[in-house]
Amino acid sequence: MELTLQLKALADKINQLKDKITTEESTKHAFVLPFINILGYDTFNPTEVVPEFTADLGLKKGEKVDYAIIQNDEPILIIECKNWKENLSVHGSQLFRYFHVTKTRFALLTNGITYQFFTDLDEKNKMDQKPFLEFNITSLKENTVNEIAKFHKTSFDVNNIVNNASSLKYITEIRKQINDELTNPSNEFIKLFANKVYSGRLTEKVVDEFRELVNKGFNQFINEKINDRLNAALNKEEQKQQADQVEDVVHDTKINTTEEEKDAFRIVVAILRRKLPTHRIVYRDTQSYFGILLDDNNRKPLCRLHLNGAKKHIGLFNNDKTETRLPIENIDAIYDFEKELLDTVNLYESE
Incomplete structure (x- = not known):
């Protein structure tokens, strides 16, 4: 990285x-x-x-x-x-x-x-x-x-x-x-495919006709593959967002965002304002943790705060987006993790 x-x-x-x-x-x-x-x-x-x-x-x-x-x-x-x-x-x-x-x-x-x-x-x-x-x-x-x-x-x-x-x-x-063959297909490349689909004799005129067909065929194939991958990724993201929304609706009835969590969020915003506009820093409170995200995107967690238990923790994320929990005495201790929080921003901004 x-x-x-x-x-x-x-x-x-x-x-x-x-x-x-x-x-x-x-x-x-x-x-x-x-x-x-x-x-x-x-x-x-x-x-x-x-x-x-x-x-x-x-x-x-x-x-x-x-x-x-x-x-x-x-x-x-x-x-x-x-x-x-x-x-x-x-x-x-x-x-x-x-x-x-x-x-x-x-x-x-x-x-x-x-x-x-x-x-x-x-x-x-x-x-x-x-x-x-x-x-x-x-x-x-x-x-x-x-x-x-x-x-x-x-x-x-x-x-x-x-x-x-x-x-x-x-x-x-x-x-x-x-790349060369897709940009300017050679006669050998054209004949390779024409021989598989055309039963007649491959005259020079036929090869010239197949030149455009082979080019179109490959372009259509590549475009379809790209669209398939894009659609698969979009569908996966949409399903995830729908699942998150259902989870949020269920959780919202049981979640109580405390003043301490709001104050902690303001501390994180104060740290990250050096690199991000405030509107890109969003919190989502859940039953198990208080999450702070980049661009309200679950795949871009900036940190998690665990403040409602007997002991308080801050959750930080590495390159693999694996959370590491570290103990804090109070929310003021969040300032001690300024470098780690800014490094996490760099991680997402370089993607």
Whole structure:
């Protein structure tokens, strides 16, 4: 969760600053070094992150790669940087040469926005032509963040990354092929389906006719699948809301919201106003607890207060939305949990 928030903060910074960044050097300092820091490496420690790392090529001396991340006195990742405006596809050969003369298994080519991670799956000690992981930091998806996390200092494991890199590389290529075929289907792709439904001879004219049919068929299929999933999710949410409403009607006849609970709610609002407008903070009193929700949504509990028993407790929520109860002497003690309450807001706002 923390890694996701850090990457999002860097993405926001990039979107704000990129038009003011004009050189490769400023790209390094504004975009790439913060990314290395997010991975847990100290960019101010020359034994951990080495700028201008020497990668001499035979008789050609003085060749240097922009950065090398070091572990146990050996490079584990070499990084070549370009200006954020540059297309990385024309710069792979330079990193390819550096990879060959270092002991690393991983290389990164980046312009601070697009990141391409390479290894040596095809031939040992020889960098692959295609990256096994590529992403745009300003439009990250959750599964990509999980792959980035494997390069974090606390979890870096060469064998784990290499073993996963092969499937990751081919899945990426397969997804690109699927996208290409759906955008501009090849004759082979069209014939694959036409042969299954058309009994006549597949002339050039027939293939051209099926081109539009195959395209329409796939688009309709994908749209229907998306609608099915949306409808299933909406129906599930509607059923849940109806069940909650029935439960609330039953409970309302037995619930008495105390002045103490109302005062406690005002304390929580006072804390969370730093990040939320007050209308988004809503309470729901139940027989067993006094719940405080974000946007009146049962799936976004901010905290629960247990004030009617012999002992008072505050219930806080982690990433899995599991409640942890902690004792409080009185409602003033809610102020002691300011950080935890604000962290919970961050959890929902980053979803």
